[in-house]
Amino acid sequence: MNKSSTTAALRIVQVxxxxxxxxxxxxxxxxxxxxxxxxxxxxxxxxxxxSKLFRVTTEEGKSFNLCYNLIADKWTAIEVMD
Numbered sequence: 001m002n003k004s005s006t007t008a009a010l011r012i013v014q015v016x017x018x019x020x021x022x023x024x025x026x027x028x029x030x031x032x033x034x035x036x037x038x039x040x041x042x043x044x045x046x047x048x049x050x051s052k053l054f055r056v057t058t059e060e061g062k063s064f065n066l067c068y069n070l071i072a073d074k075w076t077a078i079e080v081m082d
Contacts, residue, residue, distance in 0.1 A: 015075040024068040
């Protein structure tokens with residue numbers, strides 16, 4: 001992640017996601033600054049050791065990186081400026 005492209009600190013967030021055969025297959029919405037943000041599109045999804053990561057665009061057109069930490073069982077998010 002390019003540090004110059006971020007606008008906010010990493011925050012722990014609540015995420016509502018689709019889960020079928022495994023947890024956190026596809027995030028659907030998340031709480032950011034006390035407001036629910038519905039996800040319009042998942043632009044990129046990838047895995048790193050112990051984490052599932054998603055670059056998403058909200059219905060309002062904002063971009064975020066969402067990360068699910070499998071060990072801690074926590075989601076974090078950071079807003080990204082393109």
